[in-house]
Amino acid sequence: MFVTRKHLERRTFLRGLGTAIALPMLDAMTPAFASPGKIPQGPVRTSFVYVPNGIVMDNWTPKTAGRAFEITRTLKPLEPFREQMLVISGLMDNNANALGDGGGDHARAAASFLTAAHPKKTGGSDIHAGISADQLIAQANGNETRLASLELGLDDSRVVGHCDSGYSCAYTNSISWRTASTPLPPEADPRLIFERMFGAVDTSLDAATRARRERYRKSLLDMAGDEAKKLSGTLDAGDRRKMDEYLDSIREIERRIEKAETDGRKIAPTIDKPAGIPAVFAEHAKLLFDLQFVAFQTDLTRVTSMVIGREGSVRTYDEIGVSDPHHPLSHHRNAPEALEKLTKINTFHVELFAQFIARLQATPDGDGTLLDRSMVLYGCGIADSNRHTHEKLPILVMGGANRSIETGRHLVLEKDTPVANLFLAMMSRSGARRDSFGDSTGILEI
Amino acid sequence: VCEEETPACAKKIVTSLAGRVYRRPATRQEIDQLTGIVAMVKEQGDSFREGLCVAIQRMLISSNFLFRIEQDRKAAADAVAVSDYELASRLSYFLWSSTPDEELLRAASGQTLRRPGVLKAQVQRMLKDPKSSALVEDFGGQWLQFRGLESHEPERKKFQQYTEFTRMSMGKETELFLANLIREDRPITDLIDGKYTFLNQRLAEFYGIPGVQGAEFRKVDLTGANRQGVLTQASVLTMSSYANRTSPVLRGKWVLENILNSPPPAKPPDVPELDESAVGVSASLREQLEQHRANAVCASCHSRMDPLGFALENYDAIGRWRDKDGKFAIDSSGQLPDGRKFTGASGLAAILMADPDVFAKAMTEKMLIYALGRGLENYDRPVVNQVVSGVAKDQYRFSSLVLGIVNSVPFQDRRALSKGDRP
Numbered sequence: 001m002f003v004t005r006k007h008l009e010r011r012t013f014l015r016g017l018g019t020a021i022a023l024p025m026l027d028a029m030t031p032a033f034a035s036p037g038k039i040p041q042g043p044v045r046t047s048f049v050y051v052p053n054g055i056v057m058d059n060w061t062p063k064t065a066g067r068a069f070e071i072t073r074t075l076k077p078l079e080p081f082r083e084q085m086l087v088i089s090g091l092m093d094n095n096a097n098a099l100g101d102g103g104g105d106h107a108r109a110a111a112s113f114l115t116a117a118h119p120k121k122t123g124g125s126d127i128h129a130g131i132s133a134d135q136l137i138a139q140a141n142g143n144e145t146r147l148a149s150l151e152l153g154l155d156d157s158r159v160v161g162h163c164d165s166g167y168s169c170a171y172t173n174s175i176s177w178r179t180a181s182t183p184l185p186p187e188a189d190p191r192l193i194f195e196r197m198f199g200a201v202d203t204s205l206d207a208a209t210r211a212r213r214e215r216y217r218k219s220l221l222d223m224a225g226d227e228a229k230k231l232s233g234t235l236d237a238g239d240r241r242k243m244d245e246y247l248d249s250i251r252e253i254e255r256r257i258e259k260a261e262t263d264g265r266k267i268a269p270t271i272d273k274p275a276g277i278p279a280v281f282a283e284h285a286k287l288l289f290d291l292q293f294v295a296f297q298t299d300l301t302r303v304t305s306m307v308i309g310r311e312g313s314v315r316t317y318d319e320i321g322v323s324d325p326h327h328p329l330s331h332h333r334n335a336p337e338a339l340e341k342l343t344k345i346n347t348f349h350v351e352l353f354a355q356f357i358a359r360l361q362a363t364p365d366g367d368g369t370l371l372d373r374s375m376v377l378y379g380c381g382i383a384d385s386n387r388h389t390h391e392k393l394p395i396l397v398m399g400g401a402n403r404s405i406e407t408g409r410h411l412v413l414e415k416d417t418p419v420a421n422l423f424l425a426m427m428s429r430s431g432a433r434r435d436s437f438g439d440s441t442g443i444l445e446i
Numbered sequence: 447v448c449e450e451e452t453p454a455c456a457k458k459i460v461t462s463l464a465g466r467v468y469r470r471p472a473t474r475q476e477i478d479q480l481t482g483i484v485a486m487v488k489e490q491g492d493s494f495r496e497g498l499c500v501a502i503q504r505m506l507i508s509s510n511f512l513f514r515i516e517q518d519r520k521a522a523a524d525a526v527a528v529s530d531y532e533l534a535s536r537l538s539y540f541l542w543s544s545t546p547d548e549e550l551l552r553a554a555s556g557q558t559l560r561r562p563g564v565l566k567a568q569v570q571r572m573l574k575d576p577k578s579s580a581l582v583e584d585f586g587g588q589w590l591q592f593r594g595l596e597s598h599e600p601e602r603k604k605f606q607q608y609t610e611f612t613r614m615s616m617g618k619e620t621e622l623f624l625a626n627l628i629r630e631d632r633p634i635t636d637l638i639d640g641k642y643t644f645l646n647q648r649l650a651e652f653y654g655i656p657g658v659q660g661a662e663f664r665k666v667d668l669t670g671a672n673r674q675g676v677l678t679q680a681s682v683l684t685m686s687s688y689a690n691r692t693s694p695v696l697r698g699k700w701v702l703e704n705i706l707n708s709p710p711p712a713k714p715p716d717v718p719e720l721d722e723s724a725v726g727v728s729a730s731l732r733e734q735l736e737q738h739r740a741n742a743v744c745a746s747c748h749s750r751m752d753p754l755g756f757a758l759e760n761y762d763a764i765g766r767w768r769d770k771d772g773k774f775a776i777d778s779s780g781q782l783p784d785g786r787k788f789t790g791a792s793g794l795a796a797i798l799m800a801d802p803d804v805f806a807k808a809m810t811e812k813m814l815i816y817a818l819g820r821g822l823e824n825y826d827r828p829v830v831n832q833v834v835s836g837v838a839k840d841q842y843r844f845s846s847l848v849l850g851i852v853n854s855v856p857f858q859d860r861r862a863l864s865k866g867d868r869p
């Protein structure tokens with residue numbers, strides 16, 4: 001157990017001799033502006049969707065390579081989008097392997113998947129992995145959109161302490177990392193995500209009053225920023241990092257306000273404000289996918305990540321007739337009954353995902369659909385959950401990223417191709433081109 | 447503070463508010479900036495009231511509010527006492543999860559807070575204050591994990607008695623138990639063997655305890671009932687189970703981690719999981735685990751964990767009493783690696799109480815982590831031992847634990863800057 005304080009949920013306390021310092025939550029200050037405008041043509045939207053506890057590969061991987069690949073049982077819900085689908089077999093997440101660190105494959109799989117880094121084995125505050133692919137994309141695109149990125153997940157990420165064999169829960173909670181030491185906990189509450197997207201604006205005020213309020217806000221942010229900068233000079237390195245995060249969040253809000261003023265377009269919510277977290281898993285998932293859809297549709301952000309379930313999840317799926325907790329079940333020992341139940345869970349997750357893809361495909365965007373503009377990765381850092389294997393991973397990409405990806409095929413790679421090579425390929429299509437990333441060996445041709 | 451819409455009144459209001467929001471007197475520059483905001487808003491044509499609102503917004507996004515800032519100080523020694531205002535904040539965030547009240551700030555401003563009598567009286571006052579419910583919810587909720595009930599989802603088909611109301615009642619029982627322990631300053635060993643608890647009709651029926659009518663919670667004597675302490679409360683029993691069944695391993699681990707603060711090492715990779723479908727059908731859970739322990743590598747940890755969990759096997763995955771699991775009779779006996787044998791939850795409680803200092807030490811460590819907001823290091827060991835011996839001398843009373851922590855060096859001091867450090 002590690003103890004934090006509920007009343008200061010969003011704030012982190014530092015170690016050190018009694019030094020306590022907190023992270024602010026300033027999202028509520030995000031404004032939504034009203035003035036008509038248009039989404040620029042053609043920006044690529046990228047999303048990373050993660051499922052936990054491996055996949056029954058026999059029911060996932062098509063037997064045939066190339067364009068003639070067959071739709072397998074688990075991929076069935078995506079059949080209508082066969083031509084927009086790229087199934088990739090043979091990718092490896094080597095950093096999820098022990099590499100001398102012993103147990104903890106679930107934590108490592110989640111933490112290394114998008115970072116291509118080998119997470120430091122610790123349950124304390126000295127967590128360390130790497131900046132994640134989605135965040136590199138966010139850095140490259142963040143200035144264009146009101147939100148640099150969105151991180152969503154279906155689990156409560158306030159879980160703290162050790163989550164897997166001596167690994168901090170931060171590793172299993174988050175797949176997105178803003179820096180090597182700053183995981184971004186996925187938000188589960190649709191209402192809070194909505195408010196982050198559209199602000200908590202009081203529409204009853206007239207335009208002049210609203211404009212005055214915005215001016216006040218801006219000067220307050222200036223003052224707070226100056227004060228924090230001065231204070232930062234008197235702090236030690238660890239505390240200064242926290243203060244820098246605070247300054248970053250102030251700058252981020254200033255940028256959002258400015259962006260909202262200058263991009264001159266009205267972003268009206270095309271979704272009703274959600275009340276909270278739906279009790280039914282499938283409804284919760286649908287709502288989170290809907291919010292991502294709306295964020296892409298309105299170009300509020302160009303990159304999202306979504307954790308359908310945290311690694312090691314023990315969720316039960318009564319609604320599809322699987323009452324065993326997922327993680328113990330995933331150690332299936334090749335028992336046919338267990339494999340059958342796992343396949344049901346795998347397929348259920350793909351079904352939920354397919355609804356998101358369907359909405360993207362049904363939405364015209366320029367001369368194609370929103371799905372044509374997007375690339376949505378779906379996968380897991382574990383292939384066979386029984387033995388915790390991290391090669392031949394289950395991974396697919398939906399959407400052509402402006403026809404720059406050859407979809408409608410099953411790409412079978414040389415064994416042990418680093419998954420980082422795929423991320424490089426995706427980054428090159430989303431304005432974040434670079435030559436290497438983590439343990440990459442080159443840019444994958446897709 | 448004042449009514450008239452004048453700069454002087456604005457200054458009075460912001461000075462008083464900023465003192466509370468920043469948990470220390472505001473500086474002259476801070477006050478100037480805040481009064482400047484009120485004036486600026488008025489110039490723009492908005493009201494005095496709006497000006498105050500904007501000034502308050504300014505305070506609420508200040509790093510002095512959002513962060514608890516403690517000034518580094520130079521000293522000849524390694525550690526240096528924090529200021530009285532900083533100590534007041536440490537106290538109030540420890541016991542209330544909230545900002546110091548006026549009385550605490552007054553004691554800080556008069557520099558009387560550190561006087562032994564004053565500090566003790568303040569702690570006792572704070573523990574009696576309703577705001578100490580934060581200690582129950584935040585410390586207790588995380589330590590005993592009843593906070594996690596919100597996201598723990600037992601299999602509803604199998605456990606139809608587990609409704610939202612049951613879930614809420616379970617958490618409430620443990621909360622009330624802890625709150626009572628704090629308010630009445632009971633011995634912390636009640637957590638292990640207290641023969642009382644707090645029940646409403648739902649939980650009483652759940653536990654098979656007659657004579658509790660209605661939704662109101664009340665104190666219930668457990669003499670003659672097969673329950674005592676938190677280990678037999680439904681919240682703990684549920685949180686230490688899987689959604690569909692109990693797990694002696696999980697429960698044993700739970701006891702080791704939370705009651706003894708002696709967590710087992712991580713499990714080795716490539717360990718096969720239990721055959722779920724066979725539990726209670728072709729072999730009892732106990733038989734399956736005994737097979738598992740036949741392996742010497744597994745036995746090294748499981749011989750510590752499993753017996754503790756087996757003692758609680760008479761309680762199902764949502765904490766109801768049972769004599770059978772599936773078609774197999776429950777065997778709740780166990781033997782510790784040192785050879786001591788015991789049976790059932792009461793036997794487990796007796797073993798835990800054989801040396802109450804072991805539990806007192808575990809609880810001290812958990813609470814010290816909470817109070818300091820950091821993990822413990824080797825150099826904290828003497829502090830822990832000192833607190834435990836003080837607690838033992840005071841009949842394990844809850845307040846002696848809190849006072850021991852409040853009076854400890856890491857709570858009172860912070861690391862001093864040495865010569866080479868920046869000011």
